[in-house]
Amino acid sequence: MVNRGRSGGCVTCRERRVKCDETRPKCQACQRLQLQCGGYQTKYASLKFKDQNHKFGTKGVIVRGATQPNRACNLRPLSEPDTAVPFYLHHYARMGRTMSSARGFYEVLIPIYCSQRQESALSLAVSAVASQVLSLWRHDHSSQPQEAYTRAVKCLRRTIQDRREWGNPATILAVLSLQLFETIDAIYSLRPSTHVHHNGAVSFLPFTNAGDDHDSASAYVRQFILHTEICSAIRQGRQLQATVSSCIDNGLLTLPDNPSAALDGIGVSVIRLQAHLKQELQSGHIMLSTEALSECIAKTRHVEQKLLTWANCVPEYWRPRRLSDGGNMDPSIPAYQSTCEIYPSCQIATIWNLWCIQRILIVKMKISLLHAQCESECNDMLSTLEVAELLHIFREMVDGVCYTVPFYLGNLSKPLSIADFADPTILLPSAHFPDRNGEYQPQAALDEHQRHIIAQGPWHIMSPLSRLLTFAFEADGPPMRTFFRPGQYEWIRDQFLRVTTLLHIPPVVASAQYGVGSPSKFLERKPSDAMVENLATGVRKGAIFMSGP
Known part of the structure; x- marks a missing residue:
């Protein structure tokens, strides 16, 4: 579980990790140092990560190499680029999400993210997307998101050299996060999105463990890959990729009680x-x-x-x-x-x-x-x-x-x-x-x-x-x-x-x-x-x- 505390300090003081007098609209500490006070709107303190493993069956979220599933979440310092992660996960992965309407990405992202060490492929990929999203909200056009993206890609390449990682939900979520980063960048550049990460996620489908547990993390992640392939095929007026068609023909598309x-x-x-x-x-x-x-x-x-x-x-x-x-x-x-x-x-x-x-x-x-x-x-x-x-x-x-x-x-x-x-x-x-x-x-x-x-x-x-x-x-x-x-x-x-x-x-x-x-x-x-x-x-x-x- 992660709890950023009950501090009501301004964004700037919290990033500097100093005590804030909480004067409004701008705190006196920022004014004294002639800093731009970030205000009090973004309340990272309200973001709490809870153990969600019960949602994914009795086995929980299986992440190879992590013997303590949620050990990393409460150890991460709130320093750049990770200041963006609570904002991103809170406003996009937690709010407005339920398992009954799950498409399989955001709904399982937080518990699996919490199971990863700080320098894992998923951690770096989420940090890249979070930095990109927060940069758009701040209108700052920072180079930091692209640098974080490059680090995440390099880490992912090292990770997938181990075949055991190919069916790991955390690895696949890292690939999907990088595709999301690419999609956002393509939209703002008004250019076609590259398909490298999407095709990579599709190629991992045969390695996801179907099993009999439809509530497992793998089932939801697999559902999201199939969902995005179906959406893109409809947009482009093309047939589904052979790997996806095979999964669908084998009955791996549906989740119980899931209208999506x-x-x-x-x-x-x-x-x-x-x-x-x-x-x-x-x-x-x-x-x-x-x-x-x-x-x-x-x-x-x-x-x-x-x-x-x-x-x-x-x-x-x-x-x-x-x-x-x-x-x-x-x-x-x-x-x-x-x-x-x-x-x-x-x-x-x-x-x-x-x-x-x-x-x-x-x-x-x-x-x-x-x-x-x-x-x-x-x-x-x-x-x-x-x-x-x-x-x-x-x-x-x-x-x-x-x-x-x-x-x-x-x-x-x-x-x-x-x-x-x-x-x-x-x-x-x-x-x-x-x-x-x-x-x-x-x-x-x-x-x-x-x-x-x-x-x-x-x-x-x-x-x-x-x-x-x-x-x-x-x-x-x-x-x-x-x-x-x-x-x-x-x-x-x-x-x-x-x-x-x-x-x-x-x-x-x-x-x-x-x-x-x-x-x-x-x-x-x-x-x-x-x-x-x-x-x-x-x-x-x-x-x-x-x-x-």
């Missing part, structure tokens, strides 16, 4: 259906017989029925609560059609958005097949009833994604900073709202809920918004922009630009014309469609191996 894993299983069907249609429809020239068309249409309906069944089977508390007509929402919070849907966490909301995107993909496939059917029957007219049904589904799914934007972003409008965690002017629709039983949460729980949305919200909604935009200008398949409601594409575009401003992703943050500082200003001078297309495409290339839609 079940949705990934449906995602495999979407991928295989995409590949089948790509083979059948060659270069835009229809090569399908009437029988083949009927078979393909039947397959799309079968996958769609799986998606509908999934939605009917999720836990009741997962279902969104809708606020409409501006009720209980501050007018400063942008909302499409004055509607917001509230979820228990960013993680659960994102799983629903992934479900929406998969249903939209089925709509695209059906439209392509209907066009093929019309051409094969020498008929220029699509069935009015069928098109109306597909249009309704498309709009319903796009609306669903739009309704999550206020939940993720509230009235956030400026580039995010650490001070936002204690900013009382930031409003979120889900804050101070009673639960399904009409009971209000304690203030501490509400504060933590708000911090988790501020930290994770923009990242979680960035990918779904960029996906909706790419539907509008993708070259393959039917033109989908005409399917959006009037003005909806523009609203989605503005919210996507707002997210890139919050995360200060170039080139938006460098230009005042996109309305930095207020959501309403995004509407004053609209960027060109070409600029939005390039930005959305750049973000999606960087996020190829990112979890989510």
